[in-house]
Amino acid sequence: MNTREDKIVTSENGEENDKESPGKEGSICGFDSLNQLLSSSLKPQVYQEVTRLLQGLNCGKPLESVALPDSATTLSSNHGFDLKAFSFHADKELMREPRIVRVGLIQNSIALPTTHPFLDQKRALFQKLKPIIEAAGASGVNILCLQEAWTMPFGFCTREKSWCEFAEPVDGESTQFLSGLAQKYNMVIVSPILERDVNHGETIWNTAVIIGNHGNIIGNHRKNHIPRVGDFNESTYYMEGNTGHPVFETAYGRIAVNICYGRHHPLNWMGFGLNGAEIVFNPSATVGELSEPMWPIEARNAAIGNSYFVGSINRIGTEVFPNPFTSGDGKPQHTDFGHFYGSSYFSAPDASCTPSLSRHRDGLIISDMDLTARYDMYADMLAHYVKPDFAPQIITDPLLQKV
Ligand SMILES: NC(=O)NCCC(=O)O
Numbered sequence: 436m437n438t439r440e441d442k443i444v445t446s447e448n449g450e451e452n453d454k455e456s457p458g459k460e461g462s463i464c465g466f467d468s469l470n471q472l473l474s475s476s477l478k479p480q481v482y483q484e485v486t487r488l489l490q491g492l493n494c495g496k497p498l499e500s501v502a503l504p505d506s507a508t509t510l511s512s513n514h515g516f517d518l519k520a521f522s523f524h525a526d527k528e529l530m531r532e533p534r535i536v537r538v539g540l541i542q543n544s545i546a547l548p549t550t551h552p553f554l555d556q557k558r559a560l561f562q563k564l565k566p567i568i569e570a571a572g573a574s575g576v577n578i579l580c581l582q583e584a585w586t587m588p589f590g591f592c593t594r595e596k597s598w599c600e601f602a603e604p605v606d607g608e609s610t611q612f613l614s615g616l617a618q619k620y621n622m623v624i625v626s627p628i629l630e631r632d633v634n635h636g637e638t639i640w641n642t643a644v645i646i647g648n649h650g651n652i653i654g655n656h657r658k659n660h661i662p663r664v665g666d667f668n669e670s671t672y673y674m675e676g677n678t679g680h681p682v683f684e685t686a687y688g689r690i691a692v693n694i695c696y697g698r699h700h701p702l703n704w705m706g707f708g709l710n711g712a713e714i715v716f717n718p719s720a721t722v723g724e725l726s727e728p729m730w731p732i733e734a735r736n737a738a739i740g741n742s743y744f745v746g747s748i749n750r751i752g753t754e755v756f757p758n759p760f761t762s763g764d765g766k767p768q769h770t771d772f773g774h775f776y777g778s779s780y781f782s783a784p785d786a787s788c789t790p791s792l793s794r795h796r797d798g799l800i801i802s803d804m805d806l807t808a809r810y811d812m813y814a815d816m817l818a819h820y821v822k823p824d825f826a827p828q829i830i831t832d833p834l835l836q837k838v
Pocket residue numbers: 583661662667694695696697719720721722725726
């Protein structure tokens with residue numbers, strides 16, 4: 436029988452590749468991303484028009500790239516991860532100074548095959564992430580977000596109990612690891628983990644821990660919407676979160692976390708907006724077959740509709756599990772989830788967005804953004820809507836004849 440190790444080789448940078456097509460697992464027609472496919476395939480003028488339509492314009496111009504310090508680019512070439520940086524501009528206001536914040540998102544594959552001892556897998560992820568986080572620090576990133584359940588493979592497709600071993604208390608090993616880096620780089624870090632609530636019967640949650648720039652824990656948010664679709668059998672492990680739509684006031688701005696599946700729910704996005712979020716992160720784990728056509732739309736729509744910035748992150752790679760599983764959907768048993776397609780990117784309220792990171796390579800994407808004010812009229816509207824005496828606000832044409 437073929438084992439996972441027979442099929443997968445690990446390259447120098449820890450990325451796992453199929454022996455049959457080294458380096459290209461998860462590419463799109465041999466290109467790293469849709470953006471790269473288009474830029475390589477179209478004449479420059481045509482490409483410019485296509486990106487104007489696909490990515491929008493920021494203050495009437497294509498989004499600008501930002502140069503990063505050598506210390507960051509050296510880390511990226513030595514450790515084999517992509518590094519991209521952009522700047523969203525805003526029209527200058529006469530009465531207020533700009534509030535420019537530098538934000539980073541990290542996408543990555545797992546570091547060791549899922550068959551390795553769990554502690555080794557977790558520690559290898561710490562080692563893999565360290566230089567990427569250091570590159571963010573060296574680039575002056577103020578707020579950094581990691582991917583959903585970043586300390587582990589996304590084993591929730593299997594419905595096996597063993598993956599719960601990766602769960603940690605909010606102040607556990609991963610928070611301690613990141614807390615040192617947050618302090619060192621004066622950087623807020625959003626760390627989505629599998630949480631073990633030790634005070635409540637060791638209940639498991641899908642949680643984002645918000646670590647302040649002094650290494651302190653500001654708070655945590657538990658995933659609001661849990662998928663029950665295809666192989667996403669997450670409710671075997673944890674249920675809908677009980678933390679609402681918290682917004683965390685940090686040294687650099689007000690942030691919130693809409694974990695993965697919550698991105699399909701417009702009111703969920705709105706909840707974070709009504710509480711005053713200026714940046715909402717969407718750390719995710721999703722596969723091409725299920726969601727790729729929606730990926731470039733939902734976060735961008737949320738940014739436009741709620742007047743905040745969105746940072747979308749998806750993990751990369753195909754994670755193969757030791758025991759075949761089924762998901763009650765009639766499909767034959769299998770051992771993997773499909774391909775996690777990365778493609779992390781930022782969206783801005785003015786409808787512009789960055790190009791995405793690769794579909795198959797580890798990466799750090801950075802963007803500068805100017806945080807702007809928001810409005811609160813929908814809070815009143817929603818409060819009114821849920822009252823029993825609510826009557827819809829419909830103004831009828833008096834000339835309409837109703838029988
Ligand atoms: N992790 C997670 O919630 N995945 C659900 C799949 C999707 O939302 O595309």
